[in-house]
Amino acid sequence: MxxxxxxxxNGERLWQSLMEMAKIGPGIAGGNNRxxxxxxxGQGRALFQKWCEAEGLxxxxxxxxxxxxxxxxxDPEALPVMVGSHLDTQPTGGKYDGVLxxxxxxxxxxTLNELxxxxxxxxxxxxxxxxxxxxxxxxxxASGVFAGVHTQDWAYAQEDSQGKKFGDELERIxxxxxxxxxxxxxxxxxxxxxxQGPILEAEGKDIGVVTHGQGLSWVQFTLTGxxxxxxxxPMPMRKNAxxxxxxxxxxxxxxAWSHAPNAVGAAGHIDVFPNSRNVIPGKxxxxxxxxxxxxxVIEDMEAKLAKGAKTICDLMGLGLEMEKVGGFDxxxxxxxxxxxxxxxxxxxxxxxxxxxxxxxxxxCWVNRSAPTAMVMCPCVDGLSHNEAEExxxxxxxxxxxxxFHAVVTTAEIVE
Amino acid sequence: MxxxxxxxxNGERLWQSLMEMAKIGPGIAGGNNRxxxxxxxGQGRALFQKWCEAEGLxxxxxxxxxxxxxxxxxDPEALPVMVGSHLDTQPTGGKYDGVLxxxxxxxxxxTLNELxxxxxxxxxxxxxxxxxxxxxxxxxxASGVFAGVHTQDWAYAQEDSQGKKFGDELERIxxxxxxxxxxxxxxxxxxxxxxQGPILEAEGKDIGVVTHGQGLSWVQFTLTGxxxxxxxxPMPMRKNAxxxxxxxxxxxxxxAWSHAPNAVGAAGHIDVFPNSRNVIPGKxxxxxxxxxxxxxVIEDMEAKLAKGAKTICDLMGLGLEMEKVGGFDxxxxxxxxxxxxxxxxxxxxxxxxxxxxxxxxxxCWVNRSAPTAMVMCPCVDGLSHNEAEExxxxxxxxxxxxxFHAVVTTAEIVE
Numbered sequence: 001m002x003x004x005x006x007x008x009x010n011g012e013r014l015w016q017s018l019m020e021m022a023k024i025g026p027g028i029a030g031g032n033n034r035x036x037x038x039x040x041x042g043q044g045r046a047l048f049q050k051w052c053e054a055e056g057l058x059x060x061x062x063x064x065x066x067x068x069x070x071x072x073x074x075d076p077e078a079l080p081v082m083v084g085s086h087l088d089t090q091p092t093g094g095k096y097d098g099v100l101x102x103x104x105x106x107x108x109x110x111t112l113n114e115l116x117x118x119x120x121x122x123x124x125x126x127x128x129x130x131x132x133x134x135x136x137x138x139x140x141x142a143s144g145v146f147a148g149v150h151t152q153d154w155a156y157a158q159e160d161s162q163g164k165k166f167g168d169e170l171e172r173i174x175x176x177x178x179x180x181x182x183x184x185x186x187x188x189x190x191x192x193x194x195x196q197g198p199i200l201e202a203e204g205k206d207i208g209v210v211t212h213g214q215g216l217s218w219v220q221f222t223l224t225g226x227x228x229x230x231x232x233x234p235m236p237m238r239k240n241a242x243x244x245x246x247x248x249x250x251x252x253x254x255x256a257w258s259h260a261p262n263a264v265g266a267a268g269h270i271d272v273f274p275n276s277r278n279v280i281p282g283k284x285x286x287x288x289x290x291x292x293x294x295x296x297v298i299e300d301m302e303a304k305l306a307k308g309a310k311t312i313c314d315l316m317g318l319g320l321e322m323e324k325v326g327g328f329d330x331x332x333x334x335x336x337x338x339x340x341x342x343x344x345x346x347x348x349x350x351x352x353x354x355x356x357x358x359x360x361x362x363x364c365w366v367n368r369s370a371p372t373a374m375v376m377c378p379c380v381d382g383l384s385h386n387e388a389e390e391x392x393x394x395x396x397x398x399x400x401x402x403x404f405h406a407v408v409t410t411a412e413i414v415e
Numbered sequence: 416m417x418x419x420x421x422x423x424x425n426g427e428r429l430w431q432s433l434m435e436m437a438k439i440g441p442g443i444a445g446g447n448n449r450x451x452x453x454x455x456x457g458q459g460r461a462l463f464q465k466w467c468e469a470e471g472l473x474x475x476x477x478x479x480x481x482x483x484x485x486x487x488x489x490d491p492e493a494l495p496v497m498v499g500s501h502l503d504t505q506p507t508g509g510k511y512d513g514v515l516x517x518x519x520x521x522x523x524x525x526t527l528n529e530l531x532x533x534x535x536x537x538x539x540x541x542x543x544x545x546x547x548x549x550x551x552x553x554x555x556x557a558s559g560v561f562a563g564v565h566t567q568d569w570a571y572a573q574e575d576s577q578g579k580k581f582g583d584e585l586e587r588i589x590x591x592x593x594x595x596x597x598x599x600x601x602x603x604x605x606x607x608x609x610x611q612g613p614i615l616e617a618e619g620k621d622i623g624v625v626t627h628g629q630g631l632s633w634v635q636f637t638l639t640g641x642x643x644x645x646x647x648x649p650m651p652m653r654k655n656a657x658x659x660x661x662x663x664x665x666x667x668x669x670x671a672w673s674h675a676p677n678a679v680g681a682a683g684h685i686d687v688f689p690n691s692r693n694v695i696p697g698k699x700x701x702x703x704x705x706x707x708x709x710x711x712v713i714e715d716m717e718a719k720l721a722k723g724a725k726t727i728c729d730l731m732g733l734g735l736e737m738e739k740v741g742g743f744d745x746x747x748x749x750x751x752x753x754x755x756x757x758x759x760x761x762x763x764x765x766x767x768x769x770x771x772x773x774x775x776x777x778x779c780w781v782n783r784s785a786p787t788a789m790v791m792c793p794c795v796d797g798l799s800h801n802e803a804e805e806x807x808x809x810x811x812x813x814x815x816x817x818x819f820h821a822v823v824t825t826a827e828i829v830e
Contacts, residue, residue, distance in 0.1 A: 230773075231629055231631065232611045232612025233612050233797060234612075235675060235678075240681055242681065246661035246664035249658055261649065264645065267657055267696075268657070268695055269692045270687040270690065272684075275684055278683055278704060289692060358647030359647050382652075383642075384644065
């Protein structure tokens with residue numbers, strides 16, 4: 001890499017491509033609505049494919065619609081280094097979440113072609129289908145099938161809110177390929193992504209070196225009290241499910257803090273029934289989200305909450321049901337790949353720090369199939385899954401340069 | 416009253432009329448959907464009018480659609496004793512809330528006619544328009560206009576969720592009268608109503624003698640934090656509006672208990688935004704309902720909550736807005752009328768206790784215009800505003816007998 005350490009990708013070209021892609025499936029507030037397997041997703045894929053073909057890449061397409069744009073290496077035996085993320089967006093999503101990782105991969109190829117640099121290992125730019133999971137649950141669906149987490153039949157049968165099936169919609173937009181999903185071997189996988197959190201910006205760092213992905217536990221609570229009139233029910237005769245929820249939320253916060261600094265906990269989803277100003281809530285359904293990079297911590301938090309919630313509900317005469325509605329184990333990324341990212345940031349002179357990814361990413365599943373690491377760049381105010389999501393051109397360029405150096409180091413430049 | 420103390424209304428006849436009225440605007444689960452100014456309300460009014468005319472009563476109708484069915488007294492100078500409640504229901508309401516008070520009044524007339532009893536004062540059975548307030552806000556609208564709490568123009572302009580105006584709908588169903596609202600004088604007003612709370616049943620009492628109506632304060636809170644990802648936002652960087660709401664709900668409970676036994680407090684309405692499992696709530700809107708029969712207590716509770724909520728939000732970095740969205744002063748019913756109710760229960764041998772009405776009732780507004788009292792009977796499990804609302808035939812009969820004796824004592828039987 002000595003001879004390569006001065007190499008840079010073209011940040012202007014990358015930014016132009018990001019802006020070009022953002023024209024497809026525009027949102028209503030400056031962001032994007034390019035949900036998976038919509039016509040707009042099809043148009044976004046076609047543009048990516050056109051750009052890849054212009055660079056002489058061979059496009060592969062698997063039965064889950066994952067796209068693999070391949071630049072050959074010099075060694076026919078060498079497994080490819082893969083790089084990528086996703087082009088689909090939230091319904092009111094930003095222009096960079098996922099897209100930066102795919103077009104950053106493409107920018108690597110453009111730079112290599114422009115400079116006529118050869119690598120021993122092939123380099124493959126990937127667009128994973130349905131990372132967002134808002135149209136078809138769950139998130140990271142196609143990388144999950146690729147990694148053997150879900151079956152393809154199950155994925156095909158997932159329905160959107162209109163009752164349309166994933167498999168049918170994949171076929172409809174013309175991106176159901178013949179290559180059996182998960183059969184493609186790789187040497188390593190790198191994913192560049194915006195942080196979707198506030199840490200890098202707050203710390204003034206250019207680059208996040210992602211060492212772990214947080215494990216997740218989603219437990220849905222249903223508290224059952226008694227609907228009754230807020231005026232005519234004396235305090236001692238109330239079974240206020242809303243108050244029970246309040247006490248459990250306080251406990252969630254206490255438990256998460258007790259595992260500082262890496263554990264987090266909150267409830268984002270809260271539904272109160274009947275939700276009328278003059279009726280004491282007879283039922284509240286809410287989901288507690290606990291995360292930690294340590295599975296033992298997650299299990300400890302779940303156990304403490306289950307015990308504490310039972311005590312609260314027993315004292316208040318409330319019914320309590322808990323259902324685990326989601327979860328994944330913490331991820332530890334590959335040491336060699338993580339070092340490649342850290343070394344790239346270091347050699348390029350970018351400030352950097354280790355990060356634990358709080359959100360799920362395709363890399364978290366792919367890590368089960370191949371050595372994997374992630375690069376993160378800051379995003380303004382930590383805002384993501386929002387049309388106002390913003391990054392600077394410099395952040396995008398720095399992240400892509402680090403991705404480039406990590407990838408070409410791993411793919412081995414042929415001098 | 417000595418000669419009258421053995422008189423009883425006809426509980427079977429009353430029950431049959433309740434069941435007959437319940438056939439109009441049936442609900443989907445055994446109750447009723449006869450919302451104000453719908454075709455079904457018109458049909459309910461017509462049936463009431465037919466029954467009144469069969470008893471020889473003269474029907475008056477005011478410009479707010481309030482119906483006044485009058486049985487003449489022997490003294491042309493004497494002001495009428497009025498008795499009644501409302502025939503409109505919640506969208507998923509019960510068969511007794513309101514209806515018992517109107518048909519209980521009619522049963523008094525039927526009994527007096529059957530026994531050929533004359534009273535010095537006329538007796539007028541009233542059906543107040545739009546007590547429920549679910550189709551056109553607020554509740555107790557027409558009794559409020561009658562009592563001068565609201566203007567008629569404002570009431571006419573109230574719109575339902577389809578944008579239809581109260582005044583137009585009143586005209587459409589044919590119940591906009593010519594008599595100017597609020598001009599009708601009265602000697603006294605009595606309202607029989609189901610308790611809509613659990614006290615009488617729990618205490619094993621037949622009759623509630625309502626001495627006060629609780630005052631109400633509705634304050635709507637808007638807490639503003641920051642939407643952010645539940646995974647990628649470290650605990651110290653969160654502004655969790657949901658957690659702020661939880662802390663304020665706990666404070667509401669503490670404050671209400673500090674004014675035991677008569678004060679109550681809770682939040683029935685809670686909306687969390689964006690209400691997604693993986694987004695820390697950036698905004699929560701909820702309404703705190705405080706009630707007490709003592710205005711000083713209500714003011715103290717409001718002040719303590721405002722101060723405590725500010726401390727909570729300041730510590731958490733949350734924005735706080737408070738808006739008073741509803742309220743009425745406590746009501747003290749007329750001592751003479753209340754005594755008439757208590758004496759009636761006593762002389763009829765029914766167990767009874769004083770009650771503070773936690774819910775609002777037409778009687779709370781009419782009390783501003785004339786000496787007023789209320790009789791309450793138990794309801795099963797305190798359940799109301801629910802199709803499963805239930806009372807026993809015996810409870811209805813006992814309440815109506817007490818109403819009857821209170822009314823005829825006040826209207827003065829002419830021997």
